[in-house]
Amino acid sequence: MGSSSSSSPDAEAPFPFHVKKIAIIGAGPSGLAVAKYLLAQDGAFPRIDVFEQQAEVGGVWNYSPVARPAESLPVPQTDAHPERMDPPVYAEGEGKGGKVPLFPSPMYEDLHTNIPHTLMQYSDLAFPDGCEIFPSREDVQTYLVRYARDVRHLIKFSTQVTDVAVRTDEFRARGREQWDVSTTDLLTGKETKETYDAVVVASGHYSTPYIPDSIEGITAFHAAHPGVISHSKVYRNAEPFRGKKVVVVGTGASGLDIAAQIQRVCKTPLILSAQSAAPPETLEHIGNVVQVGQIKRFLIEERGVEFFPLDESDGDDDEDNSGAEKGKIEEREATRIEKDVDAVLFCTGYLFTFPFLPSIPLVTNGRKVHGLAKHLLHIAHPTLAFPGLPIKVIPFPLTQSQGAVLARLWSNTLPLPPLSVLEQWSREDGEGASEEKYHVFPKGGDGRYINEIYEWLEKESSEEGKRGKEPPHWDAEMLWQRGIYIEAKMQFEKTGRKAKTLEELGFKYVPEEVEGKKAEDVEGKDPHLDVAG
Known part of the structure; x- marks a missing residue:
C-alpha cells in the first residue's frame, strides 16, 4: 500500500495505523527480535523504546545465582491476577544505594538447551564456532548480548513498566488508539509516564509459577x-x-x-x-x-x-x-x-500474568491469553501485541516471524485483515484445545507457523514493506532438525555433553530423504521433551 495522495492524510485516515512511537516491554529473546524488525523497517518508526527491568538483556536466559527466596513462593499458586509487580531482589552494584535490581528467572546453574543451536538461532546470526551443539546457558546469554548490539541504544535498563492504559480521553478509531505507559527507574526511583502509538508486550511467561x-x-x-x-x-x-x-x-x-x-x-x-x-x-x-x-x-x-x-x-x-x-x-x-x-x-510450568495491564481483559485462570489472532495481535486493539507466547516451539525464529508481521502491519505495508478474519484466525488458533493447551503448539506447529507467516508476508506486503528485514523461512534441513532434535539431545546427554555437531551424535542430513517434508510431518519420538526455551 503506497502513501496517500491527499494533502491531509490524517484527516482522511486512509491507513489503519498511525504508529510512530512504540514501547516494547522486555529485552529478552522476543523483545530483541521485534525491536530489530521494527528498527529495520526503513525508518518507519522514529521512536522505539525498550524497557527492561533487569540490568542486562536476555530475559529468562539472564541467569542470577540468587533465586527469589523460597519462602516468598505462595503454595498453592494459581492467581493470574497479582495486585502488584514483583519487587526486585537487590544485589551489589552501581545503583541506588550501591545496589542493582535483580528479578531472578527460572534459569538454573547447569543447563544446556534442549535445542541444537543450528535450529535455535535467529536467522540472521549464527552461534559462534566451537560451542556445543546444545549450548550451555552461558553460551546462549552471550549470544543474546551479541544479538542485541544493534538495538542496545534503544533499551532503558533497570526500568520497570508499572502500568499500561489505553487512552480514553477522546474517541479513537480502532488501530489509532494510543497508550499511556508508566515506568519506574529502579536505580533512582524516578517515575515517568509517556504516550505511545503501539505497545509490544514481550515480558515473557516464566514469572508466575503454577x-x-x-x-x-x-x-x-x-x-x-x-x-x-x-x-x-x-x-x-x-x-x-x-x-x-x-x-x-x-x-x-x-x-x-x-x-x-x-x-x-x-x-x-x-x-x-x-x-x-x-x-x-x-x-x-x-x-x-x-x-x-x-x-x-x-x-x-x-x-x-x-x-x-x-x-x-x-x-x-x-x-x-x-x-x-x-x-x-x-x-x-x-x-x-x-x-x-x-x-x-x-516442575509444573507458569501462568500468563500481566499486572501492568489491568484495564485489558487478557487472562482468566492464567492458562491462555484471550482475544488474540495468531497468538500475537490483540483483535480489539491491534496496536497491542504479545510475541513469544507459544509453548513447545523453537522460540527465537518464531518471534522473528512475529516481529516481521508487526513491522509491516504498523508501517501500513501489510494490510490489516478484516476484523472477521482476525476473529476466525483466533478460533482456528485454538480449535479443539482447552485453555491449558491453547498456546501449546501441536507437532510441527512452529515450522508451519513460521512458513505460513513467511508466505503471507511475501504475498500481501507491498514492495516497500519487503525492503525491511526478511522473515525467517524453514527449508527441508531445518524441518529435519526439528524432527530429530529430541533424539539428538538424548545422545548428547549420554555422550557427556561435548559434541559440537549433530553429525558427531550420529545424525547426518541426507537431502533426498527429507526433501519435500512438510512441517506437520516433523515430530520427535518423545512428547515429554518436545518443549523449547
Whole structure:
C-alpha cells in the first residue's frame, strides 16, 4: 500500500495505523527480535523504546545465582491476577544505594538447551564456532548480548513498566488508539509516564509459577512443613537436595533435566510424579528413579504423599511402557504412598500474568491469553501485541516471524485483515484445545507457523514493506532438525555433553530423504521433551 495522495492524510485516515512511537516491554529473546524488525523497517518508526527491568538483556536466559527466596513462593499458586509487580531482589552494584535490581528467572546453574543451536538461532546470526551443539546457558546469554548490539541504544535498563492504559480521553478509531505507559527507574526511583502509538508486550511467561490447588491437603501441608514444597523457578542446583528424599512433579524438559541433576545426590530412588509415563529411553540418563502417578493428597502427620496410579496409556504409543525398563529404573507400581518426604519440587510450568495491564481483559485462570489472532495481535486493539507466547516451539525464529508481521502491519505495508478474519484466525488458533493447551503448539506447529507467516508476508506486503528485514523461512534441513532434535539431545546427554555437531551424535542430513517434508510431518519420538526455551 503506497502513501496517500491527499494533502491531509490524517484527516482522511486512509491507513489503519498511525504508529510512530512504540514501547516494547522486555529485552529478552522476543523483545530483541521485534525491536530489530521494527528498527529495520526503513525508518518507519522514529521512536522505539525498550524497557527492561533487569540490568542486562536476555530475559529468562539472564541467569542470577540468587533465586527469589523460597519462602516468598505462595503454595498453592494459581492467581493470574497479582495486585502488584514483583519487587526486585537487590544485589551489589552501581545503583541506588550501591545496589542493582535483580528479578531472578527460572534459569538454573547447569543447563544446556534442549535445542541444537543450528535450529535455535535467529536467522540472521549464527552461534559462534566451537560451542556445543546444545549450548550451555552461558553460551546462549552471550549470544543474546551479541544479538542485541544493534538495538542496545534503544533499551532503558533497570526500568520497570508499572502500568499500561489505553487512552480514553477522546474517541479513537480502532488501530489509532494510543497508550499511556508508566515506568519506574529502579536505580533512582524516578517515575515517568509517556504516550505511545503501539505497545509490544514481550515480558515473557516464566514469572508466575503454577502450583495446583486441586491437591487435597496441599495448603495445610505447606503450613505444617514450610519449605518442603517448592517450584522449579527457585531451583539453582542440586546441592540443597543432597541426602534427601525427593519428589519431582512433572516430566517436561525442565522436570526431567532437574530430576537427573538431583538424582545424583539425593536419597534414591528419586520419585518422579506425572499423569502419564515417560518412555524408558527418556529416563536412561537420569539413573535410579521410580515413576508414579499424579499426587492424590498430602499426608500431614506422616510428612507424606499419596499418588494416583500411573497412567501408562497416554505415554508414547510407539513405545513399550510395560515396565521392562533399562538401567536402574524401578518397576512401576499401581499405587504408592511415600512418608518422610523432604522435598516436593513442582516442575509444573507458569501462568500468563500481566499486572501492568489491568484495564485489558487478557487472562482468566492464567492458562491462555484471550482475544488474540495468531497468538500475537490483540483483535480489539491491534496496536497491542504479545510475541513469544507459544509453548513447545523453537522460540527465537518464531518471534522473528512475529516481529516481521508487526513491522509491516504498523508501517501500513501489510494490510490489516478484516476484523472477521482476525476473529476466525483466533478460533482456528485454538480449535479443539482447552485453555491449558491453547498456546501449546501441536507437532510441527512452529515450522508451519513460521512458513505460513513467511508466505503471507511475501504475498500481501507491498514492495516497500519487503525492503525491511526478511522473515525467517524453514527449508527441508531445518524441518529435519526439528524432527530429530529430541533424539539428538538424548545422545548428547549420554555422550557427556561435548559434541559440537549433530553429525558427531550420529545424525547426518541426507537431502533426498527429507526433501519435500512438510512441517506437520516433523515430530520427535518423545512428547515429554518436545518443549523449547
